[in-house]
Amino acid sequence: MDMYKKIFFLFLFLFQSNAFALIEVDITRGNLNPLPVAVSPLSIDEVSKKEFEKILKKENIGSEISSIVEKNLKTSGLFNPLNKDAFLQEPDIANLKPRFEDWNLIKAQALITGKVSFVDEKLRVEFRLWDVLAGREMMALAFTTVPTNWRRVGHIISDKVYQRLTGEKGYFDTRIIYVAEEGPKTKRVKKLAIMDQDGSNNKFLTLGNELVLTPRFNPNSQMVTYLSYFRNLPRVYLLDIETGTQEVVGDFPGMTFAPRFSPDGKKIIMSFAKDGNSDIYTMDLENRIVDKITNHPSIDTSPSYSPDGKYICFNSDRSGYQQIYIMDSNGKNVKRISFGKGLYGTPVWSPRGDLIAFTKLHKGKFYIGVMRTDGTGERLLTENYYQEAPSWSPNGRVLIFYRETKTDEKGEGFSAKLWSIDLTGYNERQVVTPTDASDPSWSSLLSN
């Protein structure tokens, strides 16, 4: 069952002024001057306010939704939401017709206004994006959904604004699946967990009875493939997030690990280890046909498809040390692409197709970096004691990964946390989770 199809989003009208935008945000460079934007609280009438308070236990759902938008825009590093105390115009009037001089006075370049109402038991939201300098409306959109979806409404507005101002799709209406960790380093308890991109709605998907590692979404983000040590047999599993149904992938006489979906979601690609040798295999989820993709006495692991499904990048120590290779999806034309100093691991193909993100170990430090698919243009984004496993935002502009701390002389002080960083190397920030966390995987955009 597709839970996101069940969610009822009705887009009522969309009209876009054809004035060319004076404001635009360049996301290809580190943005040191984020765009000043005023997010006026969504206005709400008294009747609707009371109804939503009853259903959602939130005093003012209009303000709550606009706080989500504000937080998302700020987190992106591209926007600077201005302090509401400085706003001169009331939300309801601003939504009808902003007094641009007032917004100009507080140096806002873009303004977001809107209103929420309770219509037929549903949450109806309309919002507008205004170009303050040009004094024009840039976008107006309204939609209706079930009230419990109010957080997603905030994320969808954020995505629309991001897209209108940067020219690229956003990544706010998304989720992160990851491994929640607790307990001492020598006996870590690990559970699968899922949360919204901004850390809310955290939910544990397994109980922690067995070790679980490396969850990854399928393309529509309904299924997850991961490694579980159920009954002490490390195998790749498939989990349906909504129903909770789990199954082993294939019938391999040994450890299977490092799973990912193919871009069409029909296959799982993974490593199978036998007799000290790990090779890469695929299994078709419909007809269960297994194909052996690599055949080499070295370790071949961490496979990741190109978005068009034609190529696979992977990690191999066939040269003597861990390096990154690419090959055709049938295993032919294997080529090493990492030639810098150090060891390279965890290659992941960008959703835009042009870059491969990786983990690098050099002189006792771990780096998250990117390189072109032919291995040129290597760029290291961040350096730390330990960090690995980058996963791309669906628009290919942000990477999420995990970082572990060094313990002290007594072996204490260990922690594992999720972090994100822009492709530009700027805007590094912790993604807050209720427990320690590792192995993040970013979903696709849940709505469009």
Next chain:
Amino acid sequence: MRFNKILKNALLVILACFALTACATKKVSTGQMQGDVYTGTDTVEYLASGVPDRVFFATNESVLTTASRETLRKQAAWLRKNSKVNIVLEGHADERGTREYNLALGERRANAAKDYLMTYGISSDRISVLSYGKERPVDSGSNPLAWSKNRRSVTVKAN
């Protein structure tokens, strides 16, 4: 394939010997490590009197050291005497590597131990292999000595 692997292993053993002598002359040995292979007994448990349960590895390596081979010969002798005992070889890596590669490395290390036990007459039917990668360190320290204790293959009684 098989022959190649043996050749490769032999070559690695020779190289490792060179590395070890090189290290010995540089006096890197700290009393608990030779090169970066753990030689102490802090974490070692015993399957029976005089039969240590684990062997240790150099960084990124799955080559058995002289001491490891001696330990495994003792284990093989004990297993021959106790023919009803089955074992699990649990392969581990230190924390200084990516998770997925370390899973493969742990598997390779445990299999190096398995291959050696088999050459001393222990049937593969009695041995299963389980890699934990870097998931189950014995020492939670972030220093070379702790890492050396964690790069190991542990022989565990399965029944």
